[in-house]
Every structure is written in C-alpha cells, then in structure tokens.
Amino acid sequence: MAFGAHPDDVEIGAGGFVAKQSALGHSVAIVDLTKGEMSSRGTVEERKQESKKASEVLSLSFRENLAFPDRHLSVIDEYLKPIVKLIRIHRPSILIAPYWIDRHPDHVKCSELITEAHFSSGLLKFLPEIPPYRPPFLFYYYINKAEGAAFVCDVSDYYEKKKASVLAHDSQFAGRFPYSLESRDRYFGAQIRTLYGEGFASKNVLPISDPVSLWRKKR
Ligand SMILES: [Zn+2]
Numbered sequence: 001m002a003f004g005a006h007p008d009d010v011e012i013g014a015g016g017f018v019a020k021q022s023a024l025g026h027s028v029a030i031v032d033l034t035k036g037e038m039s040s041r042g043t044v045e046e047r048k049q050e051s052k053k054a055s056e057v058l059s060l061s062f063r064e065n066l067a068f069p070d071r072h073l074s075v076i077d078e079y080l081k082p083i084v085k086l087i088r089i090h091r092p093s094i095l096i097a098p099y100w101i102d103r104h105p106d107h108v109k110c111s112e113l114i115t116e117a118h119f120s121s122g123l124l125k126f127l128p129e130i131p132p133y134r135p136p137f138l139f140y141y142y143i144n145k146a147e148g149a150a151f152v153c154d155v156s157d158y159y160e161k162k163k164a165s166v167l168a169h170d171s172q173f174a175g176r177f178p179y180s181l182e183s184r185d186r187y188f189g190a191q192i193r194t195l196y197g198e199g200f201a202s203k204n205v206l207p208i209s210d211p212v213s214l215w216r217k218k219r
Pocket residue numbers: 005006008009104107
C-alpha cells in the first residue's frame with residue numbers, strides 16, 4: 001500500500017517499484033491523501049482522470065483518494081483514523097510513504113502521518129472497533145531529496161511503465177519526463193550495477209535470512 005500527499009507522488013518516487021510488484025503478482029494499492037487542489041497547474045477533475053490513467057498503467061488493485069485538504073495536512077486523529085482503517089481492512093505487508101525530509105512540507109507531513117498511522121495500526125485501543133494490524137515493513141521513497149537509501153530496487157524492466165505513469169499526469173509534466181528524475185533513477189541503478197533503480201529508506205534494520213540468495217536470484 002503506497003501513500004502520497006499528491007496524486008503524482010507515488011509515481012515519481014516509486015512508479016517502477018509499484019509496476020514491478022504488480023507484475024510479480026502482488027496486489028498494489030495507491031492512497032493519495034489530497035486531490036492536489038492547491039497545485040498551480042491542473043484542475044481537481046483533470047488530476048482525477050490522470051490518476052485513473054496512471055493506475056491503469058501500473059495495474060493497481062485499487063486507488064483511493066482521502067480528500068484531505070491540500071497544504072493543510074497535519075498529524076491529527078481526524079486524518080490518522082481513515083488511514084489506520086484502510087491499513088487494517090486491507091492488511092498490506094508493505095507500506096511505502098514519502099521520505100521524511102523533502103523541500104515540500106506536504107511530503108514531510110504525509111511521511112509523518114503514515115509513520116504515525118503505521119504505529120497506531122498495531123494498537124488495540126486505537127480505533128478499537130477494528131482489530132489491530134501493523135504491517136511488517138514501512139519503507140520511504142524519495143520525491144525531491146534522495147539520501148541514505150537502505151536498499152535499491154532494480155526497476156530497469158519497468159522503467160517505461162514508470163515513465164508512462166508519470167506522464168499520465170499531463171497537467172503536471174506536459175509530456176516531458178523530468179531529466180532530474182531520470183538522472184536520479186540512473187544514479188540509484190548505478191549503485192546496484194543496473195540501468196534504473198528506485199531507492200528506499202527505512203527507520204529499521206532490514207532482516208535478510210539468506211544473503212547468498214540475493215546474488216543467486218536476479219535482483
Ligand atoms: Zn507532491
């Protein structure tokens with residue numbers, strides 16, 4: 001389950017990862033916290049249609065928009081509860097959220113909200129009407145800042161899908177895939193000796209039961 005503050009955030013940071021997980025047969029959902037109504041470009045209706053197109057490209061199981069107010073995200077129960085509800089109903093194995101440092105304050109707030117929601121999801125007395133469930137993993141994808149990745153996912157075979165999913169947001173990109181984004185993903189790819197990669201940060205140490213298998217299997 002991938003969270004973003006705005007309707008194109010997940011595509012920018014983790015479009016290749018999402019496309020790859022879908023292709024591997026996993027159910028993948030994107031949850032956008034706002035409709036991006038404060039964006040300088042594109043109307044809410046246009047952005048809704050663009051998100052729908054991107055969701056088809058990425059073969060999502062579903063996409064939901066929580067319609068929280070753009071530029072007014074904050075870590076309060078009013079916003080935490082619907083997120084916790086979604087996590088508990090769908091019980092995803094992995095959550096992804098924006099990296100906790102970013103020049104856009106909404107991305108930072110989204111990161112904080114998902115971190116808090118991830119923790120509260122496991123609490124028996126928070127929203128007691130739904131059984132608690134805390135996903136085992138919470139990883140953070142990069143939007144504007146890219147540092148200290150805990151791992152890089154090879155997305156070379158899915159980069160065309162990533163590009164298509166980003167460009168589906170035509171009001172934001174006007175048909176031009178950003179050079180800066182491609183350069184960053186090439187840089188992440190270079191770190192694992194592949195063409196394109198997407199990096200993810202983690203606040204926890206990642207368990208690896210058999211390091212040898214990382215080299216035997218195609219990453
Ligand atoms: Zn954004």
